[in-house]
Amino acid sequence: MIEVHALCKAYGPRKILNDISLSFAAGQVVSLIGPSGGGKSTLLRCLNGLESFDGGSIEIGGQKLVPGGAKVNARALAAVRQKVGMVFQQWNLFAHRTALGNIIEAPIHVKGLSVAEASERAHRLLKQVGLGHRADAYPHEMSGGEQQRVAIARALAMEPAALLLDEPTSALDPERVGEVLDVLTALARGGLTMLVVTHEMRFAREVSDRVLVLHGGTVIEDGPPAEVLERPQNERTRAFLGLDRGPR
Amino acid sequence: MVVLLSAWACAGSPAADDSLRRIKEAGVLRWGADVQGGAPYIYEDPDHPEKLRGFEVDLAEALASELGVKAEFVQNDWSALVPSLERGTFDIAMNGLEVTPARTGVVLFTRPYYVFASRLMARRDDPSVVADLDSLKGKRVGTLTNSYTADQLLAKGIEPVYYEGTDEPYQDLVAGRIDAVFHDDIIAGIYGEPRPQLRVVGDFADGFYSIATPKTDHSLRDAVDAALEKIIQSGKLEEILRKENIWNDRQIGLIAWSDADQRRLLGEPVVSTLRWSHMIAFVQAAGVTLVLSILAMAIAIPLGLGLAVCRLYGNAVVSRVAEAYVELYRGTPVLLQLYVLYYGLADVIKLDAFTAAIIGLGMNYAAYEAEVYRAGIQAVPKGQMEAALSLGMSTPLALRRVVLPQGFRLALPSVTNDFIALLKDSSLVSVITVVELTKRMTITAVDVRSWAIPGLMCALLYFVMSYPLSLFARRLEARLARS
Ligand SMILES: Nc1ncnc2c1ncn2[C@@H]1O[C@H](COP(=O)(O)OP(=O)(O)OP(=O)(O)O)[C@@H](O)[C@H]1O
Ligand SMILES: [Mg+2]
Numbered sequence: 001m002i003e004v005h006a007l008c009k010a011y012g013p014r015k016i017l018n019d020i021s022l023s024f025a026a027g028q029v030v031s032l033i034g035p036s037g038g039g040k041s042t043l044l045r046c047l048n049g050l051e052s053f054d055g056g057s058i059e060i061g062g063q064k065l066v067p068g069g070a071k072v073n074a075r076a077l078a079a080v081r082q083k084v085g086m087v088f089q090q091w092n093l094f095a096h097r098t099a100l101g102n103i104i105e106a107p108i109h110v111k112g113l114s115v116a117e118a119s120e121r122a123h124r125l126l127k128q129v130g131l132g133h134r135a136d137a138y139p140h141e142m143s144g145g146e147q148q149r150v151a152i153a154r155a156l157a158m159e160p161a162a163l164l165l166d167e168p169t170s171a172l173d174p175e176r177v178g179e180v181l182d183v184l185t186a187l188a189r190g191g192l193t194m195l196v197v198t199h200e201m202r203f204a205r206e207v208s209d210r211v212l213v214l215h216g217g218t219v220i221e222d223g224p225p226a227e228v229l230e231r232p233q234n235e236r237t238r239a240f241l242g243l244d245r246g247p248r
Numbered sequence: 249m250v251v252l253l254s255a256w257a258c259a260g261s262p263a264a265d266d267s268l269r270r271i272k273e274a275g276v277l278r279w280g281a282d283v284q285g286g287a288p289y290i291y292e293d294p295d296h297p298e299k300l301r302g303f304e305v306d307l308a309e310a311l312a313s314e315l316g317v318k319a320e321f322v323q324n325d326w327s328a329l330v331p332s333l334e335r336g337t338f339d340i341a342m343n344g345l346e347v348t349p350a351r352t353g354v355v356l357f358t359r360p361y362y363v364f365a366s367r368l369m370a371r372r373d374d375p376s377v378v379a380d381l382d383s384l385k386g387k388r389v390g391t392l393t394n395s396y397t398a399d400q401l402l403a404k405g406i407e408p409v410y411y412e413g414t415d416e417p418y419q420d421l422v423a424g425r426i427d428a429v430f431h432d433d434i435i436a437g438i439y440g441e442p443r444p445q446l447r448v449v450g451d452f453a454d455g456f457y458s459i460a461t462p463k464t465d466h467s468l469r470d471a472v473d474a475a476l477e478k479i480i481q482s483g484k485l486e487e488i489l490r491k492e493n494i495w496n497d498r499q500i501g502l503i504a505w506s507d508a509d510q511r512r513l514l515g516e517p518v519v520s521t522l523r524w525s526h527m528i529a530f531v532q533a534a535g536v537t538l539v540l541s542i543l544a545m546a547i548a549i550p551l552g553l554g555l556a557v558c559r560l561y562g563n564a565v566v567s568r569v570a571e572a573y574v575e576l577y578r579g580t581p582v583l584l585q586l587y588v589l590y591y592g593l594a595d596v597i598k599l600d601a602f603t604a605a606i607i608g609l610g611m612n613y614a615a616y617e618a619e620v621y622r623a624g625i626q627a628v629p630k631g632q633m634e635a636a637l638s639l640g641m642s643t644p645l646a647l648r649r650v651v652l653p654q655g656f657r658l659a660l661p662s663v664t665n666d667f668i669a670l671l672k673d674s675s676l677v678s679v680i681t682v683v684e685l686t687k688r689m690t691i692t693a694v695d696v697r698s699w700a701i702p703g704l705m706c707a708l709l710y711f712v713m714s715y716p717l718s719l720f721a722r723r724l725e726a727r728l729a730r731s
Contacts, residue, residue, distance in 0.1 A: 081639070085638070090631055092629075094635070106640060
């Protein structure tokens, strides 16, 4: 359902994404790993048009994004963003709205749902992420883990076909990581298409169907978790995973 | 407090009368007048703007040379000439200062140097104004603040429209903003009569211009009186007045001016005191200030928000236009903007004074609000916009629903502080005849010859209006800091 073709992206003279071609099937859960600065966030941001790119194309559910940014892609972007939801490392909840307010905002103003419909959906999603009791809390009144779960519920409220998550647990206290991963695991089991940038190797290994390693703007490894994580072909992957340091 | 004030009031007036000796020793006679009063009194020479002309300039020179000293001009707002004289800013006040019972109570007057008539003027096409002051009831009559003509109108129960310049009332009469102008004949002759749309309705009671000295300076007053006598008898005064084309038969009476005439002119001094009606007028004027400020802010907030959005998110042209607006309005005095809006554009759009005041202040403050919002919007983390876009919102929708509400919140304490500043800046609109709190205070203070009590009243009223706002701003700030 997502096709990336020969994607190139540079900041000035620095090439960040180098001729990337990928294809994601519906229902697939993909972990995107790799060293810092490898271009993971950039790739994700290109996929829903938060970042423009210089070459290649991206096709999502029949809508095609091309180089040139928001102006050129205005119509496709509107459709694409309703098809893929995004969850950020720093949550980015709307600071002036409650948990419920955050979730119903887009369904009402983008999808045209009534307040009642949107609220009903929001309450259901809050329950789903284990926050049924926090509907009226403001972001600054919630822990990071709670905020991130609200952010996931907010993305789900638009009923996206796929979810892009950029290090959803990296900014959390260690004891809060579990609650967010549990939610993601449940979503994965439920059949949602997900592309997750993560450093959680357990999640990558146990939950995802496929692991991608991005290094220096190229995909250097692509396969089932067992293969990529246990028997990587590329030595840079081995270095990144710490497999060359001998038996643990 | 009262003790302090009276002590301070006493310190302002010299104890013994050494006024004449002091001036002779200094070698200069400082005389106070207002150049804004214009021709023929005192005005800048059109060919040499650094040089002053006018019959009072010539008279000051003549007086000084009679006294054997040099004349030194001191610029002073006309309506505050008497208080400035009292506190010693200059030695004598000479600027079309009419002898009125209220003034004779607080200053010493010399014999008069000019006889004027109070002249009523109206539009040619408006026959409803007739030569009877009572017929003016319910009409809008313009005159100079704290002038003899203003007193005459007030005595008839007519609240005048107050102007600070001499040309503006006639300009507004032509424009139809007022129904009549009641002013000294000299002024009418120069600024009113040349306008073909206007007619002279009639002249009323003779009035007299005299030179004023502080209440204690008898020796100075007597010396100036004697000098004036010489200047009149020698024909020098006639020469001076003829130079400005204001000599007429009325002035002949000045030559044989007797002590009896002078006593009759001064009459019984009336000391006007602060009354309840003044207090009520103060509170009403405070209401004007408040309403004016609220309405101006109601323009400034949305306009400022629009400007900020244009500057941040508009295309190159829109953004430049918004920037130019902000720089233009911040870079020029609001007083000038009010003048241009009210008088300058009168041919294009004829706004009434109150509307012009609201629009003028509103448009000026919009420039400041724009900058406050711009800072507020820029302080909203970038992630908020990205999150909104990633949910499928368009940029305008994301702005309206997510970024602007947060930016506005961040800006709210500054907006409240700006409103407090606006409350005080609104006093500037008195230049376009709106009588708000400060103007009311000035009128009353000059009327009752005391600045202390009216000043305190005025300050108290401003404080009562601004302090709750200031508390509100502080609470908002504290709440923002917490979240
Ligand atoms: N706005 C920008 N301007 C210039 N360079 C940028 C910009 N954003 C990112 N980069 C650079 O692009 C490269 C890839 O960044 P990206 O954030 O995609 O890496 P990442 O794989 O997500 O790393 P991390 O694991 O640290 O999040 C980095 O070297 C980064 O410095
Ligand atoms: Mg990243």
